[in-house]
Amino acid sequence: MTSNSDPNSLKGKSVLVTGATGEIGQAIVAACLKSGASVFANARDEDKLAPLLDSWAGKVVPLIYDVTDEKAVKEQFRQIQKMQMQSDIGPLHGLVNNAGVMFEAPITVSSMDKLKEQLNINFLAPYQHMQLACRLMARQRKGSIVNVLSQVGELGSSGMSAYASSKAALKGATVSLAKELAPVGIRVNGVAPGFIDTAMTRHYDQERRDIVLQRIVMKRAGTPADVAKAVSFLLSNQSAYTTGHILPVDGAFCP
Amino acid sequence: MDNNAKIKQVFCHALGIQPEQVTDDLTYNTIEQWDSTAHMILVAELEDSFDVMLDTDDIIDMSTVGKAKEILAKYDVQF
Numbered sequence: 001m002t003s004n005s006d007p008n009s010l011k012g013k014s015v016l017v018t019g020a021t022g023e024i025g026q027a028i029v030a031a032c033l034k035s036g037a038s039v040f041a042n043a044r045d046e047d048k049l050a051p052l053l054d055s056w057a058g059k060v061v062p063l064i065y066d067v068t069d070e071k072a073v074k075e076q077f078r079q080i081q082k083m084q085m086q087s088d089i090g091p092l093h094g095l096v097n098n099a100g101v102m103f104e105a106p107i108t109v110s111s112m113d114k115l116k117e118q119l120n121i122n123f124l125a126p127y128q129h130m131q132l133a134c135r136l137m138a139r140q141r142k143g144s145i146v147n148v149l150s151q152v153g154e155l156g157s158s159g160m161s162a163y164a165s166s167k168a169a170l171k172g173a174t175v176s177l178a179k180e181l182a183p184v185g186i187r188v189n190g191v192a193p194g195f196i197d198t199a200m201t202r203h204y205d206q207e208r209r210d211i212v213l214q215r216i217v218m219k220r221a222g223t224p225a226d227v228a229k230a231v232s233f234l235l236s237n238q239s240a241y242t243t244g245h246i247l248p249v250d251g252a253f254c255p
Numbered sequence: 256m257d258n259n260a261k262i263k264q265v266f267c268h269a270l271g272i273q274p275e276q277v278t279d280d281l282t283y284n285t286i287e288q289w290d291s292t293a294h295m296i297l298v299a300e301l302e303d304s305f306d307v308m309l310d311t312d313d314i315i316d317m318s319t320v321g322k323a324k325e326i327l328a329k330y331d332v333q334f
Binding site: 074077078081131132134135136138139141180183184 | 291292295296298299300302303308310311
């Protein structure tokens with residue numbers, strides 16, 4: 001139960017979450033709903049999103065589109081522009097750029113096509129979403145954008161230069177836009193997950209997993225819920241005086 | 256309210272200026288009130304008032320009040 005006096009509350013507001021069918025995306029949607037927000041849940045695959053809609057308790061508007069399709073993104077924001085004023089949805093308060101892909105390969109076998117794919121999905125698509133979202137948020141003179149970054153983008157990781165570059169680019173946009181959008185009341189922050197137990201990391205064999213866990217002070221992998229709680233904090237009024245910050249969610253990872 | 260009055264009202268509200276200052280020749284960055292921050296608020300309020308979503312290229316081109324009217328006309332807003 002949330003109320004407008006609760007600083008965690010997002011009641012009467014809406015949040016767009018990209019990549020809502022991934023494990024972290026699902027946890028973020030659930031956290032937003034728990035805070036009382038209406039959620040625009042983006043996914044490419046309607047078949048993956050449909051069963052989740054029944055499991056989420058709250059107002060969820062499915063938005064099926066590819067985040068890299070510029071025309072489709074614009075059309076979806078047009079729909080959000082129309083829908084956000086419905087009393088049961090509320091103005092767009094939050095954007096969570098969560099959709100992403102991780103490519104692992106040494107530089108010698110990283111094709112330019114793969115590098116461009118990383119940049120398209122992990123950087124250019126979030127940038128366009130921020131460009132359109134800030135115009136809707138500017139009408140309220142209030143909003144919160146949270147970009148899902150990565151400790152790999154913060155610290156670097158051997159064999160992940162393409163992925164790290166795309167996340168580092170998004171970090172640059174995050175801290176710059178925090179400065180640019182502050183005058184219109186929009187905060188821009190990031191979360192930087194470390195080793196999170198999701199499909200992206202589940203293919204690691206036990207030996208490789210143990211090596212990574214040894215480098216984490218808290219000696220465990222993070223969970224999608226750990227990331228979602230950090231995102232929820234940055235969306236809410238609890239972090240009203242925080243912008244341009246990258247919040248690590250990594251159990252203190254030591255490279 | 257006709258669209259000429261409406262756009263004047265939007266400019267006054269977004270930029271915090273008087274109605275007599277809103278002429279077709281009023282140009283971006285020539286008065287302190289119409290800076291990059293105000294431009295974002297102006298775009299948001301134009302989109303809200305006229306129920307449109309502008310292309311980024313149109314926002315880049317929106318350098319005067321007259322140009323804003325030309326651009327909005329492309330979105331079926333008549334002046």
